[in-house]
Amino acid sequence: MRRDEPGLEVLPARLAGVEGVRVTGDTRLWSGVSTRYGVTVVYAGAFDFWYRGRAWTQTEGVLKLKEPGEVHRDLRVHAPVTAQSMTLEAPVVDEAARELGLRAPPRLPALSVGNGRAAALALHAALREPGSDTLALQGLLAGMLAALLGADSSASAEAVPRARRAALRARDLLHASVVEGVSLEALAMASGLGRFHLLRTFRQEFGLTPHAYLTHLRVSRARELLARGIPAARAALEVGLYDQSQLHRHFVRIVGTSPGAYARAVRGTSTSPKKGAERVPHPRR
Incomplete structure (x- = not known):
């Protein structure tokens, strides 16, 4: 993550045609013409802005949506704003609309508190997570666009x-x-x-989503490696995960215990079954 100025972070490029920026405690007034589609999530604060011929109020938890060629002008900041914005090149959104059987270019509402909010929050969070892989991000992006564009499920x-x-x-x-x-x-x-x-x-x-399914496969393979005495850090890399901390997070969620505790329990069970080795919960299915 690159910090260009106090309170502003440019997120690493993870998806083709998608860029992200986060501001923290921002009180500046911004204006400009959108050249891309945009999805902004406000985590704290509130502000008024002019868009599509009228004034709007952006508050915590509301999605602010933008389309190419439209003018946005901030009018007033009610409280310092912490927000994260992602911009999407027009072909990314147009292709999604065509795949969903919708007309392109699609139209987006100005603000949204319903459709797409949960998916947008998940994608915004994943864009800041160093261990997020491409499949996870692509799935979250597709889910967000399907929800925002109003696709029939x-x-x-x-x-x-x-x-x-x-x-x-x-x-x-x-x-x-x-x-x-x-x-x-x-x-x-x-x-x-x-x-x-x-x-x-x-x-x-x-x-499960394809990414969640893949994560379960990786954890299952990591269990086999840990049972053979492979250290957790090496096991994480050998199953395609980012690092040991990512393996730990997924392992605890899926298996119900940490990789270290699982390895100790398996080795204890195999060598001293009568000593009451640490119990290993069965994975959630």
Whole structure:
């Protein structure tokens, strides 16, 4: 993360066509013409701004949405603002609209407290997390765009058999890509579905997003390595995770105990079964 000036952080580029900036305790008045789509989340503070011919008030928890070619002008800051903005190149949003069967270029509301808010918050958080991998970010981006663009989440009964086959093809590719990872585009190509349809179908079929499914595969493989005495730091890298802390976080959430405790329990069970080795909870399914 690069700090360009006090209170302003430019987030590392993680997704093609997407950039992010965070301000903390900001009281400046900003104005300008949007050249990209934008999604801003306010975490604290409030301000008034002019947009689409009228004044709006931006408060905590509300999404501020922008479209290319539109003028935004801040009018008043009610309280110092902590916010994070992401901008998306027009082709990113236009392609999403076409895949969802919507007209391009799509129209966005000025503010949103419902559709897309949870997905936008999740993506904003992931953009600041050093360990977030490409598949996770792509999935979150696709989910946010689907929600903001108002995509229909229903699926026809006739499409179920084909959808199941597509989900199985994507699943097979995930199993073959545990260490190196795989992009959402590659999964979509393997499945024969668009990115948005794949995300919906995969979750309906397996109860997880492709990224969550991949994370479970990685933790499962890490368990095997830990049981063989491989240190947690090395195991994390060998299963394609960012570092030991990322393995620890996922391991505790999925297995119910830390990698170190799991390794000690497995070794204790195998060598001294009558001594009451530390119990290892079964993974959540």
